[in-house]
Amino acid sequence: MDAVFKALADESRRKLLDQLHKSNGQTLGELCAHLDMTRQAVTKHLLLLETANLVAVVWRGREKLHYLNPVPIHEISERWIGKYERHRLQALSDLKKGLEQNKTNKKE
Amino acid sequence: MEKPKLVYATYIRTTPKKLWAAITKPEFTRQYWGRLANVSDWKKGSPWQHVTEGRKPEIYISGKVLECIPPKRLVLTWADPDALADQSRVTFEIEAIEDMTCLTVTHGNFKAGSTMVKKVSSGWPRVLSSLKSFLETGRGLNVWAGR
Secondary structure, eight states: HHHHHHHSHHHHHHHHHHHHSSSSBBOOHHHHSSSSOOOHHHHHHHHHHHHTTTTEEEETEEEEEEEOHHHHHHHHHHSSOOOOTTTHHHHHHHHHHHHHHHHHHHOO | OOOOOOEEEESSSSSSSHHHHHHHHHHHOOOOOOOOEEOOOOOOTOOEEEOSSSSSEEEEEEEEEEETTTTTTEEEEETTTTTTOOOOEEEEEEETTTTEEEEEEEEEEEOOOOHHHHHHHHHHHHHHHHHHHHHHHHHOOOOTTOO
């Protein structure tokens, strides 16, 4: 679990996960194309994410595909979020999303 | 090879044999997978079912065993029996790493417009966390919590 928090405590790595959330199963090259980082930096961050098991890897021939692996995040939520709280949290999260959506819509 | 849609990995403090039994034996699956049983003779070409137990079994998922190499690799077709055309494919891969066992679940070959992707992408992380808890502590999690 330490490795998961360490991996998540960095904006670039969170951006990498966002990219995979948008489109799962990307190669290093594809990931680099969407991010303002050097290939070396992306490689380094991916390795850390893999070590924390937040990114799962599948080889397709010589291509290495990266997938967002939500299992460790689920384990964190299981540990601290009681099963009875989940509904309330979902409602609050939906409310926040709804209100923030309205705000951005009005700005436009 | 098709590019799989969903890939999940979990590291469990157990042996490949125990993990294999937890996936393929109904008396174990029902303890962590929402009381459902995985039933099959696990031979290549055989049918398999993800089914409730009791007098009136209700089949949640059904399919065929495409590959079965205990305790390493299991490949299944996967479909809701009410929507058999919406068939996909699930692969379980088991690998021992020192005192741990890594389970990788790949779910792919979804048909265009499949409604299964959405259903399983919220389900797999729960089932795999529950499987890990079951093997490490003897108790699974409630996979239906909050549903």
